[in-house]
Amino acid sequence: MRANLRTLAGLALAVFLVLPFLPLVGWSVARGWRFPALLPDQVGVDAWAYALSPPSGVLASFAVTTLIASATTLLAILVGLPAGRALGLYRFRGRGLVFLLLLAPALLPGIAVVFGLHGILLRLGLAGSIPGVILAHLVPVLPYMTLVMAAVFARFDTAFEDQARSLGATPWQTFRHVTLPAILPGLMVGALFAFLVSWSQYLLTLSIGGGRVQTLPLLLFSFASAGRNDITAAIALLYILPGLMILAVTARRITGRGAALTERLHP
């Protein structure tokens, strides 16, 4: 009885989680789907064919979004890895303050910072450009990367580096052959999720890009407000692909029983 109840509750949860994807899949293959039809009048790949053809701009937008998210992730690694090392390995005065400064951009809504950010990037001559959007994305992405790396370095033993150095390795060799292999799994998880945080940005891109940088969510919104449900649905499904791929790489068993999950989550 109890087990049946559990299965039933699990089924309800699964349906709830899947539900919003169902009309998206339906619309993406629908050729006309008027009220009150439960299923599309006709099924075809028209929306997909249009979304994947050059005139729709979806592929170009996919490339721009990928470029921005990759560059943001790379910058976040370059800046966040050293900072994470400092926070994970050292106890120093003001460490709490640095943590607070890192948590704030991750927690404060984009709208709170976007106007000022636009002012700064305008002065730097970067408003309306891809580099400007990348710098803006760095604000919510960097904290995430740094906090993951801080957690990684908190479990890192520097004795291995000391041994490599005492055996004559250069700082680069030590990093390349000792430090990097040890932190790589954590770095990968941090990088993949940093990519997703940038990939999902809407308001920062809209504001800093000023309409000249068309990432996928912006394109998605313009098709949605034009009432093209079929193309909107196809783009929406394309847009979640990288997340799916990243999940396939990082998915783990979550049981609530065994050893701890260590990576930091974000809403």
Place this chain on the structure above:
Amino acid sequence: MTDRTRLALLLAPALLVLGGLFLTGLGLTLLRSFRYMPALGLTEPDLAAYAAILTAPGFLASLAFSLWVAAASTLIAAVLALAAALLLRQTFPGRAVISFLVQLNLTVPHIVGAIGILYLFSQSGSFARLAHAAGLITTPAEFPILTQDPYGIGIILLYVWKELPFITLILLANMQTLGEDHEAVARSLGATRWQAFRHVLLPLLMPSLLAASALVFAFAFGAYEVPLILGAHAPKALPVLAWQASTDTDLATRPEAMAMAVVIALIGCALLAVYGRMLAKGGAGAR
């Protein structure tokens, strides 16, 4: 190289980015909210923008609306997530599939979920069609307005859908670090399942549940694209109102947009304080 210099070098790039972009950005917003904009000839800071938004009816309605949506979404998501976490800790057929779906949901951008909710719950959406098939309605207009509605029902539905998995994963991670020992001890001392949950497990989970809830509240309160798709014309969510004020052709409304951004930032800071306190209390799972 001393530890001090090494530390400074390691932290410098991150502090430069966060100080130069984030803190300066907040500072600039604050200055402009006081109507200090030398470029426009405004060199006398004042509180006129704050007075203007407080006396305009739209602002308070939007503030109340955003607080309502955030509070309702957070409460419902937190309660359901607690139930989902307790469920996923048990073994039952199909658990692996559900834990995959929970993680999948986490990677889906909010805007995609919002469009999915719109296509499900709008007056010509999937549920309206089901209601028609069941003979409950004959035209779309008879279906209750659940999206782009004045109560934010569609927005709340989206946040519950999107943030339930987030809180569930944090709770499961926390349960993993706790293990089952505490409850087993309580049970062996004669506690019922409910007593063991209520007096042993729940208090242990509380810090991470509250920390996760603070994050969800902050997001639901401050997100822009979700109310843009699922929100009504009035009242607008506060971030939408602030953005529209900032893009108004009338330059005089810019300081008002900045003042709204400052109000949003202050509420965010209060949530940051709650989050920080809960983490310090030992919400290991949320870290």
